Amino acid sequence: MVNFIFYMTLGSSGIPLFFINYKRFINFRTNRFYSFFVMLLMARFLTDLSVFVLEKTIHNSLPTFHFSGPVQFILILELFYLVGRFKLKKSFFIVIALVFSALDLFITSNLFDSNVLSALYHNLAIIFIGFRIFLSHEGTKFERLILESITIYYAVLIFYIYFFDETTYSKELMDYIMVFVCSVILVLNGIFTYSLCLNHKN
């Protein structure tokens, strides 16, 4: 049952892709936010696809997150910086993210183990930047819907990441939490699909 929910959640990241306006996506100069958002959706879909493939082949999908984590983080940063104005430079966050990724790959962990350190950093940074957006009045309805959803999603998942190792090595705990985490991911994909429809309508 949990496996079914897990694979269904992975598949759900492909749903928003059906609602993309590819003409707008290609027109990068005039629709920067939309284009980066579509890139993020694609990165999420590719991540889930590779998780599925690796789970089926080597029964370990953790290598995917070492690479998809920083990529998604950079794309999300781009989205935030397109809407809001922040004192700290984007490159500051990116450099730290790359340092943590390297640490996770070579020192604190390895390719086949979890990247908790960098994932925690990604979540904390996104929560920090995201809540600044909450306080500001910048962005359109479409932009704010996406950024608010991403912030809440990363805020909710921070506890799951913090206890990731305990969760991974205990099947009982994994089954317990996975249902909730999958529900959150499903809701996020639902919001992304809705925002694309909303934007398409506008």
Added chain:
Amino acid sequence: MLEPQELGFFIVLFMLLTLGMGSVMIMLSRKNRKIKILSDQLVKSIEDKNKIEKLGIAISSKEEERSTIARVLHDDIGAILSLAQKNLSNMKENSVQGDRNFEAISLSKEYVSESIESLRNITKGLIPHYLLKFGLVKALEKMTQQKTDSFIDSFNFKSNIPDNLLLSDLVMTQYFYIASELITNLLKHSGPTSIEMTLTFDSDHLTMKITHNGIALSQSDFELLASDSDSIGLGNILYRLSLINGEIIYKKFEKNGTMEINAKV
């Protein structure tokens, strides 16, 4: 040490709490945003209303001025010219019969002279006649002295404008009226005991500086007053400055204040 199920329960509980808090924050931020949009709209509508009111006052005062001019033209000049016309018609009829009435001719001349005089009086009220006749320096000196004579202890006027400098009517008129408005405002609101006015011309720039020892305004004070208050006078100053691409700079010092008007002429 927590059992896996307990740990799971706490993790999910924390997640739910975060989700709840996040949702509340989103709702509050959206509400806050709506309030900001509404307050911006309200401020804009008030500003628009003020602008319309100011425009209305300006238009009605202009209408009033026009009706006054029309009334004076009709009652004074119109009446006299009608008499002159009637007199001339009588003379024409009499001259056909061979009569030459010198008294009627001199009366007509008187009527025409009178109407010219009335016309002069009206134009004097409309434009600063003295300004066009004697130039900006003399007109400013006369106007400011007349205004300040009984209100302050000392008034000084200095100018380095060369006699052969020809200023356009537009520049002269705007400088004259701006100075007049500034002096009136000074006497009304600042209570100075001494005013010094200098008019200088340097590399195509005409600068008029008024230094006084009354209550002074800084540039930001002036901008705030000009944007907030319903004062037509301040609005007129800015309008007149825009006509000559000029600027006004207010400075506030410990013991005095200055107002400097500068424009390229």
